[in-house]
Amino acid sequence: MKKINFTAHILPHVVAVGIFFLITLFFFNPIFFENKNLAQYDIQQFIGSSKAISEYRVKTGEEALWTNSMFSGMPAYLISVQWGNVAIAFIKKAMSLMLPHPISNIFIAFICYYIMLLSFRIRPYLAIAGAIAFGLSSYMIIGLGAGHNGRIGAIAFMPLVMAGIQLAFNGKRILGFGITATGMALHLRENHVQMTYYLLLIVIIFGIVQLIEATKNKTLPELLKTVGILIIAVLLGAGTFFGQFWAIREYSAYSTRGKSDLATPHQPGNEEAAGMSKEYAFEFSNGILEPVTLMIPNVFGGSSGNFLVTDQKSEVYQALVRSGDQKTANQLAQFTGAYWGDQRLASPYYAGAIIVFLFVLGIIFAEKKYVWWLVTVSILGLFLSWGNNFAAFNYLMFDYFPGYNIFRSVTFTLILILFAMPLLGLLGLENLLVRKADKNTKNKILVAFALTGGLCLLFWVFAGMFSFMKDNEAQLPAWFIDALADDRKSLFRSDAMRSFFFILGAFIVIYFDVHKKISPIGFYAFMIFMITLDLAIVDKRYFTEDNYKRRSDNSFFALTEADQEILKDTSNYRVYNLSYLTGKGDNPFAEARTSYHHHSIGGYHAAKLRRYAEFYDSCLVRQTQQFVEQAQKGNTTFDSLPAFNMLNIKYIPIGPRREDILTNQSANGNAWFVTQVLTTESALEELDKTCSVNTKTTAVINASEFAAKEYALTDSTGTIGMIRNTPKSIRYASDSRSGGLVVFSEIYYPGWKATIDGKQSNILRADYILRALQVPGGKHTIEFTFEPQAFITGNKITTASSWLVFFIFLGSLGWSLKSEKDA
Secondary structure (H helix, E strand, O other): OOOOOHHHHHHHHHHHHHHHHHHHHHHOHHHHHOOEEEOOHHHHHHHHHHHHHHHHHHHHOOOOOEEOOOOOOEEHHHOOOOOOOHHHHHHHHHHOOOOOOOOHHHHHHHHHHHHHHHHOOOOHHHHHHHHHHHHOOHHHHHHHHHOOHHHHHHHHHHHHHHHHHHHHHOOOHHHHHHHHHHHHHHHHHOOOHHHHHHHHHHHHHHHHHHHHHHHHHOOHHHHHHHHHHHHHHHHHHHHOOHHHHHHHHHHHOOEOOOOOOOOOOOOOOOOOOOOOOHHHHOOOOOOOOHHHHHOOOOOOOOOOOOEHHHOOOOHHHHHHHHHOOHHHHHHHHHHOEOOOOOOOOOOOOOOOHHHHHHHHHHHHHOOHHHHHHHHHHHHHHHHHHOHHHHHHHHHHHHHHOOOHHHOOOHHHHHHHHHHHHHHHHHHHHHHHHHOOOOHHHHHHHHHHHHHHHHHHHHHHHOHHHOOOOOHHHOOOOHHHHHHHHHHHHHHHHHHHHHHHHHHHHHHHHHHOOHHHHOOHHHHHHHHHHHHHHHHHHHHHHHOOHHHEEEOOOOHHHOOOHHHHHHHOOOOOOEEOOOHHHHOOOOOHHHOOHHHHHOOEOOOOOOOOEHHHHHHHHHHHHHHHHHHHHHHHOOOOOOOOOHHHHHOOEEEEEOOOOHHHEEEOOOOOOOEEEOOEEEEEOOHHHHHHHHOOOOOOOEEEEEOOOOOHHHOOOOOOOOEEEEEEEOOOEEEEEEEEEEEEEEEEEEEOOEOEEEEEOOEEEOOEEEOOOEEEEEEEEEEEEEEEEEOOHHHHOHHHHHHHHHHHHHHHHHHHHHHHHHHHHHO
């Protein structure tokens, strides 16, 4: 039986966890010592969009599944639904040592990357340095500051999946099986399919390299056994996400990520059969040189939110003061951004100067199969991040590579590089430390230094070769351009020199065998400290005191006088917040503060219902402009605004005061009988007619999708009213002599079922986005219910799979410990 040595087998891991905990504690110290929380814009929007869902859960103990508070109604399982994966959630809590969300994701990133490095047989104290490099990369910190908690959480668990796969290939199949299944479950629970896609790319390239190795070494049967075991593990992990995946896949077909019904082969500009447009997908594309920020963060000035005018020592500030023209200075202040790259919005993703140096060492010294794998991953991440700046490659990927055209923000692909760099760097350093330091080895180390440190020096020396200007800045005054370029050049050169000195420090320790002249612990401590210092200093540029707020601060959602006045109305209606027109609010289609208090026609979500987005862009925006023009002339009637009325928009706040509310008395209400039906044969015609007809009396229906025989009309005496409204069901009472077609101010979406007096009835789609029913004459009770099988059935599979993975995880750990003791 193998005896466990505490110092050799346990202490390094205790030290690792302790260091990760302390870094998390001190980096996010206002949360622990000043009673503050992160002020995350995206999370504020999430709170606004999910409030009604959460309240329903607390009140009834059930999941809402549908919400009426955003975009006139959409599936709640795309916003906030608690699925049956509590067992997986418990594992995450245990791994995070109960640290508060979302900063726990950074701690988990440390832990998972550390485990992965151990699986690749990196000594524990070096693995600590690599894990810190991954978790403290500015990619992670900037993402956390923006409120992209799901993305950062999904990234944090990517290394754990890779650790399980590597363990299985190292012969520890049972432990690898358990870790892979658990890592996959934890990763998928974060619900960020884009990061899952990137993880899949990493694993596929790893698999190809392993296949080539197995073919060369004639070990193909063993590889197939390992792959078979891992496929089962991945499927078990995926089972814990089955319900969510079903729901997302179902929703995607109807969202802005799916194929538009307006797109036809003969229409120019509608070439994309599915997914988003290239223009939208590649809106944020790295310039060809921008990935240099991985080594020199301020090479392009840093963040697009960094304005030089705020620094009184800057050349820009001094130039504006010297101009003596306050009006001109105020106008030019908006052009004082330090960032001069190609993107509209940007923040530099910094891997760390030392890590880039180690990455090059890894290319030289690491085992070649890992070099081929991780360099290929890095090159792919680089090419993809260039987006439309490398159109020949990326348009090919967009058009033909499965699933790639449903994602945007292609700079996110830099996570492939940030995943690969510390791993290859530490693999190279590990091999370097155990080999004889002969002349050839020294020369190779020198080459790595020349390629990285030398590049930093070249940037510093030849900084004057760059223009430091954006294309749209040429028309600015020459004196201002000179000052702007000087400041940007200063940032460029200072960071180039800064990175050089960090690389130089690591080079000296490795090249001159300092690690052999001091204690191993001293060398490990040096690497851990320098990597932490390097990254933390840069991270603090983008994660400052402004990223925190008092826990008691709820000013973002504080009721305004306008909110209070609207809430006096207890009937069912919608709010269209146009306060952005007066400079007192945000675009209603990109804010969920209104949803916190009201049923809003706007909201905040990355994947809106496609038809609703098209209706907004085509009809509502145009009629909003029409309304503004009318209002400026003193006309605030709504009779000529059918899009407003069909959405049951009753209140239009244009500011926070009580008198800033406009009331629409012409709204169609919750449901209404129509006296005319216009049929169309295409979605384009359907949308066009909906934007122009009187929706109170006329319904527009696409006859190519819904049978014309169902469109019976009624006399004008029919009435219908809502008698009950919950997220999962809506009940109406109707009364008419002859019956007819009723249009409901509710968003059409598959999954809703309708009954009339308990009998199933076919739901039609009217006015491009609404529901309609053919209702017989007399008095009737009509009920809509939302019971999507993606949740009803899918959640049962999710629950069962989660508990199965939980016990497999515990069992694989127990088996591994027992095997270690028996060895």
